[in-house]
Amino acid sequence: MPARIRKAVFPVAGLGTRFLPATKSMPKEMLTVVDRPLIQHVVDEAREAGIEHLIFVTGRNKGVIEDHFDRQPELEETLAARGKTAALETLAECLPEAGAASFIRQQAPLGLGHAVWCAREIVGDEPFAVILPDVLVQAPDKGCLAQMLDVYNSRGGNILAVEPVPDDQTQNYGVVATGGADGNVFPVTGMVEKPEPGTAPSNLTILGRYILQPEIFGLLSEQGAGSGGEIQLTDSMLTLLETQHFFAVEYEGRAFDCGSKAGFLAANVAFAIDRADLRDTVVAEIKKLL
Numbered sequence: 304m305p306a307r308i309r310k311a312v313f314p315v316a317g318l319g320t321r322f323l324p325a326t327k328s329m330p331k332e333m334l335t336v337v338d339r340p341l342i343q344h345v346v347d348e349a350r351e352a353g354i355e356h357l358i359f360v361t362g363r364n365k366g367v368i369e370d371h372f373d374r375q376p377e378l379e380e381t382l383a384a385r386g387k388t389a390a391l392e393t394l395a396e397c398l399p400e401a402g403a404a405s406f407i408r409q410q411a412p413l414g415l416g417h418a419v420w421c422a423r424e425i426v427g428d429e430p431f432a433v434i435l436p437d438v439l440v441q442a443p444d445k446g447c448l449a450q451m452l453d454v455y456n457s458r459g460g461n462i463l464a465v466e467p468v469p470d471d472q473t474q475n476y477g478v479v480a481t482g483g484a485d486g487n488v489f490p491v492t493g494m495v496e497k498p499e500p501g502t503a504p505s506n507l508t509i510l511g512r513y514i515l516q517p518e519i520f521g522l523l524s525e526q527g528a529g530s531g532g533e534i535q536l537t538d539s540m541l542t543l544l545e546t547q548h549f550f551a552v553e554y555e556g557r558a559f560d561c562g563s564k565a566g567f568l569a570a571n572v573a574f575a576i577d578r579a580d581l582r583d584t585v586v587a588e589i590k591k592l593l
């Protein structure tokens with residue numbers, strides 16, 4: 304059995320320019336899908352997969368994320384005094400255990416690879432998960448990271464969740480080259496970050512969920528700027544592929560790119576109609592609009 308995955312890194316330093324003015328003074332990770340912030344959705348996915356320690360790589364103006372994962376005694380006292388036990392329970396469920404969340408600053412926006420590298424001291428010498436909060440996955444019974452862990456536990460190495468996209472969209476993502484599939488698992492043979500149109504090795508894109516071996520940190524510390532002038536995680540993973548296995552998992556479920564307005568709005572509708580308490584009303588409202 305490969306080493307247990309105990310820690311997950313959440314890169315949350317991005318400026319969220321695509322959502323201005325909403326994100327002028329509020330981190331994009333705090334935008335809500337139904338009634339919880341994006342960051343809470345991905346933390347829930349991590350905790351469901353057994354992750355014990357949450358590592359947030361933050362930036363300036365992101366303090367409210369730290370507050371979100373802390374207690375709010377005044378609010379709790381008021382809710383208790385008013386007998387709002389369901390709300391109190393929800394708050395308690397969302398709270399990480401004491402000492403189980405770390406916050407570090409990415410001091411400059413140098414790219415995803417740099418953000419992950421900033422977590423090296425807290426991750427230490429053990430394999431870990433990376434989850435991008437821009438991407439929400441609605442999965443039928445098991446979350447995306449939990450599905451990836453099933454593959455990791457039987458094969459070890461490094462695991463990437465991937466998703467097929469139309470050929471004309473591959474330039475927006477990291478893309479993998481693969482060998483033949485074994486069920487929904489593909490051995491990765493190459494990868495490229497944001498390939499020029501028409502040059503992608505496949506249409507399987509990197510979704511924003513990773514399980515990585517700690518050797519990635521040494522490579523990231525030497526990684527030069529790549530696509531978009533940023534230090535790209537994909538470039539260091541490609542180097543790591545020379546000495547370690549990577550497996551791509553075509554996960555079961557549906558992903559929403561909440562970094563785009565349309566994806567974010569679609570996620571709100573999809574997560575709302577998945578909720579027994581909202582489904583009928585929301586469907587009726589949408590029908591009226593159409």
Ligand code: G1P
Nearest residue numbers: 415438476477508509510511537
């Ligand atoms: C990042 C990764 C890319 C991945 C994408 C998924 O890109 O670098 O490989 O496909 O997330 O959302 P970004 O969207 O930050 O440009």
